[in-house]
Amino acid sequence: xxxxxxxPSTLSVQxxxxxxxxxxxxxxxxNYFPWYKQELGKGPQLIIDIRSNVGEKKDQRIAVTxxxxxxxxxxxxxxxxxxxxxxxxxxxxxxxxxxxxxFGRGTSLIVHP
Amino acid sequence: xxxxxxxxTHLIKTRGQQVTxxxxxxxxxxxxxxxxxxxxxxxxxxxxxYEKEERGRGNFPDRFSARQFPNYSxxxxxxxxxxGDSALYLCASSLGTSGGVDTGELFFGEGSRLTVL
Numbered sequence: 001x002x003x004x005x006x007x008p009s010t011l012s013v014q015x016x017x018x019x020x021x022x023x024x025x026x027x028x029x030x031n032y033f034p035w036y037k038q039e040l041g042k043g044p045q046l047i048i049d050i051r052s053n054v055g056e057k058k059d060q061r062i063a064v065t066x067x068x069x070x071x072x073x074x075x076x077x078x079x080x081x082x083x084x085x086x087x088x089x090x091x092x093x094x095x096x097x098x099x100x101x102x103f104g105r106g107t108s109l110i111v112h113p
Numbered sequence: 114x115x116x117x118x119x120x121x122t123h124l125i126k127t128r129g130q131q132v133t134x135x136x137x138x139x140x141x142x143x144x145x146x147x148x149x150x151x152x153x154x155x156x157x158x159x160x161x162x163y164e165k166e167e168r169g170r171g172n173f174p175d176r177f178s179a180r181q182f183p184n185y186s187x188x189x190x191x192x193x194x195x196x197g198d199s200a201l202y203l204c205a206s207s208l209g210t211s212g213g214v215d216t217g218e219l220f221f222g223e224g225s226r227l228t229v230l
Contacts, residue, residue, distance in 0.1 A: 004155075006155075032217050034217065034218070034219075036219075036221075041223065042223050043117070043203055043205075043221030043222050043223050043224055044156065044203070044219075044221050045221065046218045046219065046220075049217070049218070089155050089156070091155075093217065095217060099207065099217040099219070100146070100158055100161055100168075100169045101158075101217075101219070102158070103155030103156050103157075104155050105153075105154050105155050106153075106154065106155050
């Protein structure tokens with residue numbers, strides 16, 4: 001089955017800095033890569049996703065890149081703000097039929113004011 | 114619109130007991146998935162249901178079972194509870210249209226936190 005590795009487990013930055021979280025996956029058939037943000041006491045919420053037919057996607061301060069050859073994808077957050085502090089999860093799944101994503105272990109992002 | 118709702122939010126059980134967790138999906142969503150999240154880890158897939166049929170099962174023992182009702186709500190049952198079953202149980206709903214325009218986005222509830230003593 002799919003295996004998703006996520007690094008780092010903890011990331012501490014100053015407000016305004018950039019943050020990068022990296023993930024690798026094992027199943028070359030995976031073609032859908034979502035990123036979820038989980039705030040304390042809440043369920044994960046999708047913040048951005050990318051499909052295998054594109055290499056990069058941006059949404060305001062958030063961007064995701066995908067390298068299918070190397071089987072890795074990354075989340076980039078620019079101009080971090082204290083409200084970006086949360087746990088971020090990457091995931092990989094196969095589009096079509098039932099999406100059943102395999103999640104990474106998560107990255108706790110702390111943005112210091 | 115209401116999001117995914119789960120109940121109860123917190124519960125404490127003792128070893129050997131049984132527990133039932135409930136989930137109501139977003140209106141119009143036909144697929145419900147269950148995940149177990151142990152502290153400090155990512156969600157682990159348990160079950161997925163679509164139109165009342167099981168579409169996927171994760172690597173969990175037979176003590177775990179689930180079902181989906183005609184109104185698309187779902188229950189997760191865990192029998193003979195072990196200390197290691199202590200976790201946050203997340204329910205997620207999605208459109209679940211097979212081969213259609215399902216975006217794949219999962220909408221999670223806030224979870225049911227189970228503590229087994």
